[in-house]
Amino acid sequence: MAFAEWVSMAARLFEGAGVAVMVVGTVFSAVSVPLRLRRETRESLFRHFREKVGRSILLGLELLVAADIIRTVSEEPTLQGVLVLGLIVLIRTFLSFTLAVELEGHWPWKSAELKLKGLKQEEPRASAQRPGEAPQGPEGGR
Template identity: 55%
Template sequence: MHETVQYYVEWAALGIEVAGVLVMIIGPLFALYRYFFDRHEDGSSYRTFRHDLGKAILLGLEFLVAGDIIATVSTDPTMNNVLVLGVIVLIRTFLSLSLQVELEGKWPWQKREIGE
């Protein structure tokens, strides 16, 4: 019974990681489509493209972190595996925070933009 549950959890983790990669592949294509075919009157096409691209990367990173957490918990949780997961989560969290600050101009816990 335990092996069956672990088997399905491993497949779920793989599915979530694949979803993250797909988001990072399809998201930029969507951003490019909007950049070339959706014309903005105020000339903000580049800003919209950059924002769409950043959102796709952020969402993909979130999926990848979730998949890594599930994969680590479902396999043998040795200290080495947990440390590797911790480093991966730290790196991806730093990337997510820096991308969010770059896109929104503020830290997630701030109400107003940086530099105002």
């Protein structure tokens, strides 16, 4: 098998995996709704379903972008091919970006900032302990 054929097959496998992740993820998300029906509110179920489907689509899109990138190795670069590929990657990346914002509730570059804020909020509790004192529990230990 020639290198170009092998790379083309790898790209097709990545495409298939991307589509499979989206379909299987959506099916599992749908199946989990009736299983949670008695324990959660409808609003909570909808949020859970939407989040799981969104994450499946996000992962599937990442695999499809990877397939597009792999495909560039096997094809003869033409201006039209590069433009079409660039447009496809741009659209898929934009979709991934907007889905990530919707699922996380903030811009991707805010994740590190929010994690740092969470750590800084926890520091005062840990540093409030004086040397030789026993650690305090949630009720203050007194």
